[in-house]
Amino acid sequence: MTSPVLPGSIIGILGSGQLGRMIAIAARRMGYRIHTLSPESDSPTGHVADREVVAAYDDIEAVKRFAEDVDIITLEFENISADCVDAALLITPVRPKGSVLHTTQNRLREKTFLAEHGFPVAPFRHVKSSEELAAAVEEISTPAVLKTAGFGYDGKGQVKIETADDVADAWASMAGQEAVLEAFIDFELELSVVAVRGLDGDFVHYGTVENQHSRHILDITTAPADVSGAVNVTAVNLTRKVFEALDVVGVACVEYFLDREENLIINEIAPRVHNSGHFTFDACVTSQFEQQVRAVCGLPLGSTDQPRPAAMANLLGDLWENGEPDWATALAIPEVKLHLYGKQEARPGRKMGHLTAMADTREQAVERVVEARRGLVKR
Numbered sequence: 001m002t003s004p005v006l007p008g009s010i011i012g013i014l015g016s017g018q019l020g021r022m023i024a025i026a027a028r029r030m031g032y033r034i035h036t037l038s039p040e041s042d043s044p045t046g047h048v049a050d051r052e053v054v055a056a057y058d059d060i061e062a063v064k065r066f067a068e069d070v071d072i073i074t075l076e077f078e079n080i081s082a083d084c085v086d087a088a089l090l091i092t093p094v095r096p097k098g099s100v101l102h103t104t105q106n107r108l109r110e111k112t113f114l115a116e117h118g119f120p121v122a123p124f125r126h127v128k129s130s131e132e133l134a135a136a137v138e139e140i141s142t143p144a145v146l147k148t149a150g151f152g153y154d155g156k157g158q159v160k161i162e163t164a165d166d167v168a169d170a171w172a173s174m175a176g177q178e179a180v181l182e183a184f185i186d187f188e189l190e191l192s193v194v195a196v197r198g199l200d201g202d203f204v205h206y207g208t209v210e211n212q213h214s215r216h217i218l219d220i221t222t223a224p225a226d227v228s229g230a231v232n233v234t235a236v237n238l239t240r241k242v243f244e245a246l247d248v249v250g251v252a253c254v255e256y257f258l259d260r261e262e263n264l265i266i267n268e269i270a271p272r273v274h275n276s277g278h279f280t281f282d283a284c285v286t287s288q289f290e291q292q293v294r295a296v297c298g299l300p301l302g303s304t305d306q307p308r309p310a311a312m313a314n315l316l317g318d319l320w321e322n323g324e325p326d327w328a329t330a331l332a333i334p335e336v337k338l339h340l341y342g343k344q345e346a347r348p349g350r351k352m353g354h355l356t357a358m359a360d361t362r363e364q365a366v367e368r369v370v371e372a373r374r375g376l377v378k379r
């Protein structure tokens with residue numbers, strides 16, 4: 001039995017964005033110290049860390065020095081190379097393990113893994129040339145979505161194919177990268193399950209939540225989702241099986257499409273705390289961030305109880321277009337909480353923070369959070 005990494009120890013976080021910042025806040029509250037490593041300085045995680053190491057993820061010597069100074073390593077960013085994880089692992093435990101990252105950081109590997117393990121995914125084909133794309137479009141039929149196999153998030157690196165005439169342009173937009181063509185799902189809802197698995201295999205979850213996207217970026221999460229009990233149970237069971245198949249330790253999120261016949265289809269897996277779990281910071285007994293700390297440190301997992309419905313709205317850099325948003329107006333609405341990530345430059349589409357609202361019903365929670373966000377815009 002591995003002994004737990006106890007409070008007072010140093011947790012190293014690979015990545016230094018808002019996810020690391022919120023893990024660090026939860027960890028510090030429990031008495032841990034935090035080191036963070038990323039190529040950025042003055043970072044969201046660095047602001048609340050004991051030490052901010054600025055180095056490239058593939059700077060193996062820097063990663064080894066980082067590993068020597070900490071008791072355990074976790075991450076907030078899944079696109080860390082296997083070499084980097086392997087170098088760190090020779091010195092200190094890394095959770096989740098490198099194979100989880102390897103599978104989930106590439107859409108083709110992820111979808112192949114899911115399909116081989118019998119999980120429901122949209123029909124897909126691996127394409128390496130314009131000819132293969134034309135053949136795949138023929139097989140899968142249109143509409144379909146072409147996505148780069150490698151690094152991509154928030155809809156980056158993907159293009160919809162409406163008819164076979166779109167093939168040439170779609171392939172050109174991949175700029176020679178390997179790609180995956182998948183059937184377009186005419187979904188009713190986008191859902192996700194954020195869950196956590198401990199070192200001993202214990203599993204807890206936050207139930208099924210509903211996600212609305214705008215410009216391919218998460219806009220609003222509503223918890224719980226307005227789905228039948230059967231859909232919720234199926235989504236949670238699928239999530240548990242995905243965690244077991246991957247042998248995840250820590251928090252991860254499985255994103256789903258719910259089609260018009262109430263079938264769940266897995267879109268993707270994020271092997272880390274997730275934007276659709278941010279509401280847990282204010283709405284649940286134990287947040288996803290604290291669970292990450294507990295799980296990777298080998299401690300018992302906390303209660304995921306959520307006393308009241310909640311909704312989360314992302315705050316993108318666009319809100320700063322006319323100057324500093326009107327925080328006071330938003331915060332005057334009852335049960336609204338503000339989270340800002342400390343980013344200096346508010347670029348359009350950049351995640352700068354989020355609002356969470358709790359209420360008696362899910363509809364009221366959404367109304368409150370949307371009203372609060374509307375109040376931020378100066379007139």
Ligand code: AMP
Nearest residue numbers: 122145153154155182183184185213216
């Ligand atoms: P992704 O980067 O794969 O998570 O995709 C970002 C968003 O694009 C998703 O949240 C969906 O709104 C949309 N999308 C991606 N793949 C599909 C698909 N196969 N069918 C329909 N919509 C999709």
